Amino acid sequence: MARLPVYLRALHALQDRGVATVSSEELAAAAGVNSAKLRKDLSHLGSYGTRGVGYEVEYLVYQISRELGLTQDWVVAIIGVGNLGRALAGYGGFASRGFRVAGLLDADEQIVGQEISGLTVRHIDRLEDVIGEHGVSIAVIATPAAAAQGVCDRVVAAGVTSVLNFAPVVLTVPEWVDVRKVDLSIELQILAFHEQRKAGGPDGASGLNGRPAAVPGDRPEPVHYVEAAE
Amino acid sequence: MARLPVYLRALHALQDRGVATVSSEELAAAAGVNSAKLRKDLSHLGSYGTRGVGYEVEYLVYQISRELGLTQDWVVAIIGVGNLGRALAGYGGFASRGFRVAGLLDADEQIVGQEISGLTVRHIDRLEDVIGEHGVSIAVIATPAAAAQGVCDRVVAAGVTSVLNFAPVVLTVPEWVDVRKVDLSIELQILAFHEQRKAGGPDGASGLNGRPAAVPGDRPEPVHYVEAAE
DNA sequence: GCGACTTTGTGCGCGTATTCACAAAGGCTT
DNA sequence: AAGCCTTTGTGAATACGCGCACAAAGTCGC
Numbered sequence: 001m002a003r004l005p006v007y008l009r010a011l012h013a014l015q016d017r018g019v020a021t022v023s024s025e026e027l028a029a030a031a032g033v034n035s036a037k038l039r040k041d042l043s044h045l046g047s048y049g050t051r052g053v054g055y056e057v058e059y060l061v062y063q064i065s066r067e068l069g070l071t072q073d074w075v076v077a078i079i080g081v082g083n084l085g086r087a088l089a090g091y092g093g094f095a096s097r098g099f100r101v102a103g104l105l106d107a108d109e110q111i112v113g114q115e116i117s118g119l120t121v122r123h124i125d126r127l128e129d130v131i132g133e134h135g136v137s138i139a140v141i142a143t144p145a146a147a148a149q150g151v152c153d154r155v156v157a158a159g160v161t162s163v164l165n166f167a168p169v170v171l172t173v174p175e176w177v178d179v180r181k182v183d184l185s186i187e188l189q190i191l192a193f194h195e196q197r198k199a200g201g202p203d204g205a206s207g208l209n210g211r212p213a214a215v216p217g218d219r220p221e222p223v224h225y226v227e228a229a230e
Numbered sequence: 231m232a233r234l235p236v237y238l239r240a241l242h243a244l245q246d247r248g249v250a251t252v253s254s255e256e257l258a259a260a261a262g263v264n265s266a267k268l269r270k271d272l273s274h275l276g277s278y279g280t281r282g283v284g285y286e287v288e289y290l291v292y293q294i295s296r297e298l299g300l301t302q303d304w305v306v307a308i309i310g311v312g313n314l315g316r317a318l319a320g321y322g323g324f325a326s327r328g329f330r331v332a333g334l335l336d337a338d339e340q341i342v343g344q345e346i347s348g349l350t351v352r353h354i355d356r357l358e359d360v361i362g363e364h365g366v367s368i369a370v371i372a373t374p375a376a377a378a379q380g381v382c383d384r385v386v387a388a389g390v391t392s393v394l395n396f397a398p399v400v401l402t403v404p405e406w407v408d409v410r411k412v413d414l415s416i417e418l419q420i421l422a423f424h425e426q427r428k429a430g431g432p433d434g435a436s437g438l439n440g441r442p443a444a445v446p447g448d449r450p451e452p453v454h455y456v457e458a459a460e
Numbered sequence: 461g462c463g464a465c466t467t468t469g470t471g472c473g474c475g476t477a478t479t480c481a482c483a484a485a486g487g488c489t490t
Numbered sequence: 491a492a493g494c495c496t497t498t499g500t501g502a503a504t505a506c507g508c509g510c511a512c513a514a515a516g517t518c519g520c
Contacts, residue, residue, distance in 0.1 A: 005419040009398055023467065032400040036470090036509055043469060051468045052517045068419050069426030076418070087317035093398060093415035099422075138421055161428055162421040168239055168323060170262040178424045180417050185323035187410050188306070189235040189298050191368055191392040192329075194408045196299030198391055253497065266479060266500090273499060281485045281498045 001041050006031045008064045014057050023054035070098045077103040077136040077160075079151050080143030081111050081121050084166055088140060089117045102134035107147070124151070131158040138162045145169045152179075231271055236261045238294045244287050253284035300328045307333040307366045307390075309381050310373030311341050311351050314396055318370060319347045332364035337377070354381070361388040368392045375399045382409075 010030040014022055024042070028035035042048060042055070045067050049055045065071055076099050078085050088094075089104055106112055107124045114121050122130055130136065139155040141148050141163060148167035155163065156177055163179045165171050168186075171179050240260040244252055254272075258265035272278060272285070275297050279285045295301055306324065308315050311334050318324075319334055336342055337354045344351050352360060360366065369385040371378050371393060378397035385393065386407055393409045395401050398416075401409050 002416075002420055004423070005413075005416040006400070008419075009416075010400075024469095025467085030400065034509060036511090037507090039467095039469060040508090047469075049468055050517085051515045052466045054467070067423070069422045070419065072426075074418070074422050074425070083317040083320040087313040088414065090313040091414060094418065097415045097419060099415070099418050137425055138418065162425045164417055164421060170236070170240075170260065176428070178421055180421055182412060182414070182417060183235075184318065184321060184412070185327045185329070186232075186235040186239075187394055187412060188304070188324065188329050188368065189238075189300065189327060190232055191394060191408055191410055192299045192304050193234070193297070195304065195367055195392045196302075198406070254499095255497085264479065266481090267477085269497095269499065270478090277499070279498055280487085282487045282496045284497070 001044070003031070003033060003037075003041055004064050004068055006033075007038065007041070008061065008068065008070075011057055011061045011064070015061060019057055021054050022057055022060075024049070027055070072098070074099050074138055075102045075134050075136045076100065076138045076140060077105065077127075077130060077134070077155075078140045078142060079105045079124065079127070079155070080141060080147070080167075081106040081108075081114075081116065082142065082144075085140075085142040086116055088142060089119065099138070102136055103130040105130060107143075127151075127154055128158045131155065131160060136160060138164065140164045140166070141171075142166045231274070233261070233263060233267075233271060234294050234298055236263075237268070237271070238291065238298065238300075241287055241291045241294070245291060249287055251284050252287055252290075254279070257285070302328070304329050304368055305332045305364050305366045306330065306368045306370055307335065307357075307360060307364070307385075308370045308372060309335045309354065309357070309385070310371060310377070310397075311336040311338075311344075311346065312372065312374075315370075315372035316346055318372060318396075319349065329368070332366055333360040335360060337373075357381075357384055358388045361385065361390060366390060368394065370394045370396070371401075372396045 007027065010027060011022075013030070014027075024035045024039045028038040031038065039049070042060070045063055048060060048063055076094065078088055078101060081089070081104050085104065085106070089101060094101060101117075101119065104116060104119050104121045105124050105127055106121050109123075112121050112123045131139075136155075137160060139152075139160045139162070141151055141155075143151055145167045148165065148169045149171060152163060152165070152171045152173060156173055161177050163171065163173065163177060165179055165181045166183070168183050171181075173179055237257065240257060241252075243260070244257075254265045254269045258268040261268065269279070272290070275293055278290060278293055306329050308318055308331060311319070315334065315336070319331060324331060331347075331349065334346060334349050334351045335354050335357055336351050339353075342351050342353045361369075366385075367390060369382075369390045369392070371381055371385075373381055375397045378395065378399045379401060382393060382395070382401045382403060386403055391407050393401065393403065393407060395409055395411045396413070398413050401411075403409055
């Protein structure tokens with residue numbers, strides 16, 4: 001399930017706060033989901049809750065980590081070291097979750113050889129070498145769109161079976177390869193769409209959409225759930 | 231619908247290739263969706279296809295752009311100018327889609343005053359001023375997790391009604407505010423999950439998962455759809 | 461030890477999304 | 491002009507996910 005990582009994040013935060021046990025209601029609120037859904041999700045890993053009490057945080061963290069495969073380290077290569085690739089290379093959230101960036105690759109001779117976050121950028125020609133040497137199993141594609149499919153084909157041919165794609169293209173891969181896509185401009189476009197409807201879009205919506213005329217801080221359910229920075 | 235931006239991207243690519251007309255089958259393949267679904271999606275904007283021929287690319291681009299609200303410019307502020315914020319500030323995909331970054335804000339005195347992608351980073355204290363001056367309607371939160379909810383409350387209080395959140399926290403907002411979340415480490419965790427299952431996870435899966443023993447480039451349906459870099 | 465209370469686990473109904481499959485519609489060829 | 495062929499638009503069946511609501515289960519107080 002795609003929600004497991006969210007639960008895990010919330011559980012880690014609870015752990016940091018020293019909480020030992022948590023009810024489905026609380027955890028669901030922290031994760032922003034319905035409590036019945038959360039219970040159903042957790043029951044799919046087996047039953048790890050105690051009725052009348054809740055779930056033991058530490059045990060749940062372990063179970064979810066294991067289910068997600070985070071008990072082992074995953075070796076990642078980042079291909080395309082532009083703005084985004086650089087940011088990803090320096091992103092702390094990877095290492096702390098068991099993802100080890102083992103290679104940075106780029107086609108630009110200006111960039112090859114640079115040291116970024118402790119790694120030297122290597123030329124894309126060495127892609128297969130880097131993947132083989134380090135046993136890379138996940139490739140992060142942060143190249144321009146035009147290069148993405150070609151790079152993808154190469155990493156797949158080199159044995160990679162999971163791809164995280166930041167290029168704005170639909171990648172075509174064999175069925176045994178998983179691709180996940182992150183497209184920043186698509187996210188903004190979806191927001192723009194909703195924003196337009198709120199403002200009274202072309203369909204002539206109300207123009208208010210339930211927003212009170214003037215509201216001084218009445219955010220509903222102030223969960224205010226904050227985790228440790230990473 | 232969340233698929234409209236994908237269609238739009240594919241249509242732009244067709245435009246660049248000089249294609250004037252496209253069938254639902256082709257466009258669906260390019261966007262990676264079922265053709266019936268695509269037709270149903272498009273029919274919800276009204277009927278813009280010609281039976282026996284297909285859709286006129288240019289007209290469709292216009293219709294979808296209008297539906298998404300891309301015929302107008304949207305003003306964006308990026309809050310948190312770390313690795314990720316910097317990458318976002320320099321990301322070309324925003325400007326080309328009608329999103330204008332009008333402000334960069336950070337709390338770190340070291341960063342405030344720096345010029346990045348033609349914009350001077352301003353102190354987070356001036357958040358409300360920046361939002362008001364430029365008429366910001368979309369806020370991009372790229373702060374550490376611990377700061378995100380606080381920043382979010384402030385942008386909402388200042389009148390922003392759409393938030394794109396990169397911080398690994400579940401933001402709590404009033405119901406009239408839209409939040410979209412992008413969490414990089416969650417994407418990787420989902421890949422790790424599938425990767426583990428492929429390798430024969432804890433449930434004792436086959437360990438092969440349909441992958442042929444050795445396959446020399448038999449990627450199915452070589453659409454090889456590539457767009458212009460942006 | 462027992463009863464009341466809390467919380468889990470899940471059966472069920474509902475609304476939505478997805479896909480198939482086909483009839484209607486239009487273009488193109490002869 | 492007529493028939494064939496392509497492609498759209500959509501009705502109907504299916505699959506899916508979600509959330510309510512409740513019974514089973516276990517804890518805690520007395």
